[in-house]
Amino acid sequence: MIVELTSGMLFLVSSLYSGPAAVVIATPVQVASIATDSITLETYVREYFVETPVLAEIAKCESRFTHLSKSGKVLRGELTAEDVGVMQINEFYHDARAEKLGFNLHTLDGNLAYAKWLYAKEGTVPWTSSAKCWKRSERLADASAPIRKNAN
Numbered sequence: 780m781i782v783e784l785t786s787g788m789l790f791l792v793s794s795l796y797s798g799p800a801a802v803v804i805a806t807p808v809q810v811a812s813i814a815t816d817s818i819t820l821e822t823y824v825r826e827y828f829v830e831t832p833v834l835a836e837i838a839k840c841e842s843r844f845t846h847l848s849k850s851g852k853v854l855r856g857e858l859t860a861e862d863v864g865v866m867q868i869n870e871f872y873h874d875a876r877a878e879k880l881g882f883n884l885h886t887l888d889g890n891l892a893y894a895k896w897l898y899a900k901e902g903t904v905p906w907t908s909s910a911k912c913w914k915r916s917e918r919l920a921d922a923s924a925p926i927r928k929n930a931n
Contacts, residue, residue, distance in 0.1 A: 840912035864890035
């Protein structure tokens, strides 16, 4: 369960099933009904990208860890309406490829999973336009990433 604060409205977001094409549902709820084990979207994104913390910094700069707009629809870019979601992935360039791979850019899980796939293919190049913001934090994020022991 993920809780996202959007202009005073909380949304519970949960996947119906896991996987690259997971369906995400957002439901407005009263603050009093939030379980104590809920996490923020920022915490979720940072944990999702624990192996690649620069992607969490990119999410911070691109969307301020926001996936849904105030209206409850997927967040669109301020300058380019084709940029969608927490990672602000451009639909014009990436939607067809994302769909072919089984990712839905409009769902939180699909947006994050495609960003991870895109990063593996192209590095940070797709987010160069916001580099001035996230490059400052990249070294700090990499330095604070947990040390993972190789399972092999």
